[in-house]
Amino acid sequence: MKIILSLIVFISTIALIASAGESFYAIRTDLRKCAYPMCGGYFVREIGSNKAEVYVKSLNQTVKGDAAVSESQYKYAPSYTVVVKGDIKKDEIIVSRIFRLLEKPYKPFNFDTEMNNFFIVDPKENNNNNNNSNIEIKKLNSNKSEKVNSIENSYFQEVPLVPRDWLSYKVNSGESVFTVSGRMDSSNKTISLDYMFISLPDSKQCPKQLTVIRCANDTIPTYTLSATRCISFSGCVRGGICPLVVPGCSDGYTRNSYPSKPKGCTRYYCIPSFLS
Numbered sequence: 001m002k003i004i005l006s007l008i009v010f011i012s013t014i015a016l017i018a019s020a021g022e023s024f025y026a027i028r029t030d031l032r033k034c035a036y037p038m039c040g041g042y043f044v045r046e047i048g049s050n051k052a053e054v055y056v057k058s059l060n061q062t063v064k065g066d067a068a069v070s071e072s073q074y075k076y077a078p079s080y081t082v083v084v085k086g087d088i089k090k091d092e093i094i095v096s097r098i099f100r101l102l103e104k105p106y107k108p109f110n111f112d113t114e115m116n117n118f119f120i121v122d123p124k125e126n127n128n129n130n131n132n133s134n135i136e137i138k139k140l141n142s143n144k145s146e147k148v149n150s151i152e153n154s155y156f157q158e159v160p161l162v163p164r165d166w167l168s169y170k171v172n173s174g175e176s177v178f179t180v181s182g183r184m185d186s187s188n189k190t191i192s193l194d195y196m197f198i199s200l201p202d203s204k205q206c207p208k209q210l211t212v213i214r215c216a217n218d219t220i221p222t223y224t225l226s227a228t229r230c231i232s233f234s235g236c237v238r239g240g241i242c243p244l245v246v247p248g249c250s251d252g253y254t255r256n257s258y259p260s261k262p263k264g265c266t267r268y269y270c271i272p273s274f275l276s
Contacts (some may be wrong), residue, residue, distance in 0.1 A: 021087045022096060023047075024118065024140040024177065026111055028079035030055065037091070044093055045111070047083065047118050048141040058092045059084070069098045069200040073274050077101075080111035083118070083177055083197050099177050099197035102272055103252035104158050109195055114179045121151075123174035137191070140177060149189040154181070155196065159250055161270040167196070169227035175199040202275060206230035223258040225269065231258055239264040 025044040032039040037057035045053045061068045074082045077100060086095030101109055118140040138145040151171060156164055170176040171193065181194040205228050213221040215236035224234045240263030249255045249270035260267040 022085050023087070024083055024085050025088075025093065026080040026115070027059070027074075027082050027084055027093075028053075029075055029077075041091075042093065044084075044088065045080065045115070046141065048116050048139070054088065056088060056091055056093045059086075060092055060094050061098070062094060062096045067201070073200055074098055074100060077274070078109075081109060081197075098200045100200055100272075100274060101195060101197050102155060102159070102162075103250075104155070104195070105250040105252075107158070114195065117179045118177055119180060120177045121172055121174050123172075135172065147189065148191050150191075152190060152192045153196075154193060159253065159270070161247060161249060161255075161268060162253070163225055163229065163269050163271070165227040166225075166229050170198050170202075171196065175202075198272075203229040220259060220264040222261045222264055224260070225258065225267075229271070234261060237261055237264050242266065 024047045026047060027042045027044045030039055030041050030043060034040075041055060041057040042059055043053045043055055045051070059074075081101035083099040084093065084095040085097040086093050088094075103109075119137045120140060122136045122138050122145070135148050135151060136145055137148060137151075153164075153167055153171065155162055155167055171178065176196045176198045178196040179194045180191045182192060207230070210231060211233070213233050213236075215221050218238070219236040220239050222234050222237055223231050225231060242263060242265035247255070247268050252273055253270040254273045254276040255268055255270055257266045257268045259265065
């Protein structure tokens with residue numbers, strides 16, 4: 001037992017040391033045409049720093065298997081729309097977390113104007129508080145933090161049909177990094193979230209396949225969408241008259257749907273296309 005406990009302490013200590021050396025970086029893929037490893041890696045820039053970008057030949061994740069992020073979700077994303085938490089070791093970057101920008105229609109992201117403006121919610125302090133109350137936010141690559149009463153999410157108004165509960169969960173649970181616009185409203189300690197980068201993979205908590213539901217007496221199955229973007233059965237209902245209009249999604253987003261209560265009508269929502 002003493003040996004096992006000693007081993008656990010040793011592993012935990014190593015993990016803490018590795019985490020302590022990590023910083024947040026924005027990355028862009030090297031598209032130059034020359035032989036690897038001189039080309040074909042990544043350029044990385046440390047968030048909140050004036051340091052020049054650094055070339056690394058590879059990006060390696062600390063997690064493997066199903067928990068790892070598919071390379072297709074970040075490799076060819078637009079420049080500096082992927083943020084990673086990691087450590088540069090010689091000519092590679094070892095990352096523990098990967099975030100990707102949620103696009104905004106008609107409002108391209110400019111890293112140079114936002115590089116000193118990145119924050120993350122501390123989930124340990126907020127206990128995954130989805131009510132946006134007494135929230136501690138930390139500035140990336142900094143010792144600065146502050147308490148706010150609420151975070152106003154601009155995506156609610158600027159991106160049609162994006163699941164609001166999902167966005168709130170990603171922010172309040174520390175599963176996204178974000179920038180803020182303007183200064184905090186000192187009267188009610190409110191900040192306005194401008195751009196957000198969601199953690200990948202998503203959604204990692206959902207079953208890979210839904211259980212087939214067969215309803216009786218000519219009723220149809222309905223579902224709900226959780227804050228973690230999981231689809232779950234919510235009961236059988238009798239079908240009714242439903243709207244015929246099928247809404248569209250903004251560029252960079254893909255339409256999804258499920259039958260919902262009370263009449264089994266199709267409920268549509270839009271998610272980033274890189275998650276499709």
